[in-house]
Amino acid sequence: MFGKLATQIGWFVIVGCAAAATHWAVAVACVAWAGMAPLVANVAGWLVAFGVSFAGHYRLTFRHQHAPLRRAAGRFFLVSALGFAINETAYATLLRLTSIPYDILLALVLIGIAGMTFILGRCWAFRHNR
Incomplete structure (x- = not known):
């Protein structure tokens, strides 16, 4: 049990870092190159990073849980949207x-x-x- 959890946490960190880096890079690029306000650029960063995050978590982090793709995508979108709402409010x-x-x-x-x-x-x- 601990081995599977440790593996999931490892993949979560790797995928999460890739998604966070994508989010950050897109948001910063939108501010620097497109002149967007930081809060608007943050939305663009989240939308792009969602694809990276879902694909990585579905294929790597949580693959052993065998969740149906469509249900997992919808549920993870809700989780991600909740996280983003907290993110945007705190930011x-x-x-x-x-x-x-x-x-x-x-x-x-x-x-x-x-x-x-x-x-x-x-x-x-x-x-x-x-």
Whole structure:
């Protein structure tokens, strides 16, 4: 049991880092190159990163749970949207309250959402009802 959990956590970290890096890079590029406001750019980053995150978690992190693709996609979208809502709220609040640069602040917020995503992904989104 612990071996499977350790493997899932390992893949979760790898996939999560890839998705977070994608999210961060897209958001920063949208600010720097397209002149978007950071909160709008954050939405674009999340939408692109969702594809990276779902594909990686479905194929790698939670593959042993054998969840049906369509159900897992819908559920994981809800988990991701909840995480994003918390992310956007925290990000907006912290942008107003601190002088931390927007890109560093976004990286900190993204890390903060990861634990919730793992638990909800493992226990609900990718769970296979037998």
